[in-house]
Amino acid sequence: KVNLFLSVNKKLKNKLHDLQSVYCLIDLFDKITLKKNNFKSDQVYFRGPYSKYVKKSNNSVLKVLKIMRENKLISNYYSIKIFKEIPVFAGLGGGTSNAATVLKHLCKKKVGKKIFNKIVDYVGSDLRLFFSNQGYLKNLNKVYELKKKFTLYFLLVDPKILVSTKEVYSKVKKYSNKKKIPIEKLKHKKVFIDHLAKFDNDLQLIVEKKYPVVTGLLHNIRVKRGCYLSKMTGSGSACYGLFKNENCSKAALKSLRKIYPKFWFSIAKTI
Numbered sequence: 001k002v003n004l005f006l007s008v009n010k011k012l013k014n015k016l017h018d019l020q021s022v023y024c025l026i027d028l029f030d031k032i033t034l035k036k037n038n039f040k041s042d043q044v045y046f047r048g049p050y051s052k053y054v055k056k057s058n059n060s061v062l063k064v065l066k067i068m069r070e071n072k073l074i075s076n077y078y079s080i081k082i083f084k085e086i087p088v089f090a091g092l093g094g095g096t097s098n099a100a101t102v103l104k105h106l107c108k109k110k111v112g113k114k115i116f117n118k119i120v121d122y123v124g125s126d127l128r129l130f131f132s133n134q135g136y137l138k139n140l141n142k143v144y145e146l147k148k149k150f151t152l153y154f155l156l157v158d159p160k161i162l163v164s165t166k167e168v169y170s171k172v173k174k175y176s177n178k179k180k181i182p183i184e185k186l187k188h189k190k191v192f193i194d195h196l197a198k199f200d201n202d203l204q205l206i207v208e209k210k211y212p213v214v215t216g217l218l219h220n221i222r223v224k225r226g227c228y229l230s231k232m233t234g235s236g237s238a239c240y241g242l243f244k245n246e247n248c249s250k251a252a253l254k255s256l257r258k259i260y261p262k263f264w265f266s267i268a269k270t271i
Helices: 060-070 094-106 113-123 125-131 165-170 189-196 204-210 212-222 246-259
Strands: 002-011 017-024 031-037 043-047 077-083 134-139 142-145 153-158 227-232 239-243 264-269
Touching: 002 227, 031 094, 060 077, 060 094, 060 113, 077 094, 094 113, 094 125, 113 125, 125 142, 153 212, 153 246, 189 227, 204 212, 204 227, 212 227, 212 239, 212 246, 239 246, 246 264
Parallel strands: 043 077
Antiparallel strands: 002 017, 017 134, 031 077, 134 142, 153 239, 153 264, 227 239
C-alpha cells in the first residue's frame, strides 16, 4: 500500500499513535503458496531477495493463523511458502498484506466485527487497510472506503535503508492537528491530487534528518516530467512519485536508475 499522506495526531493510552491517511493498494505483491499439513503446527517459509530480513518465528502470517485458530475461524494447520517481492522495512506494508491475503483466503464466512477487531489488535492496526483498495483512515480504528476510485501511476524507489518503525515513531515530538478531508467532494482526479498534495507524511522529515539521501531522492523524483508529487510512503525508506501516466513513470525509472544503480525500483499502479 501507498500512503498518499500520513498525519500523526497524538499518542494513545495503549502507546500506539493515532493516524490519518488517504491510501491506496497497488499491484506490487509477494507470491504465496498455501496447503494444509499434518504437523499440528503452522510452517511458514520465506524465499526471495528480502527473505533474510523476515523473522521466521514471529511474523504477521503466523500471527494471523494463530488468532484465527483461537477464534475458531480455522481448525487445520498450514504450510505456507512466501516469495518476497516487496522490500521489508520500507513502509509498504508487505508483511501485513500477506496476513490479510491469508485471512481472506481461509475465511469461508464473513468475520464479525468483534472478532475482526481482535485479529487487528493482535496482528497490527495496518491490517484493516487491506480490505479497501482505496480508503481514508480517519483514525487508527476507522477506515472509510473511497466511493470514487482513481487510477494512479507510481514509481517506487527503495534506497535499501533498514528503517526501524519503532525508532521513527519514538522521535515524533510534535503532533499534527486533525485534518478535515472532504472525501465526498473529491470526485475529480486533479482535485483529488491537488488536495492531497497539501498534506505531508509527518514521519518523512525524521527519516530525512537521519538519512539525507532520502531528501535528494525525493527531489530527483519530483523534478521528473509528469510527476505530480513525491513522498515517503510510510515509516520506512521507500519513496514514491505519483505520475501523470505509466509512460512518465517508466521514463523517470530509466533516468533515476542511472543515478541510483543500487536502489530497488518498481513501476506500480492502483488495483
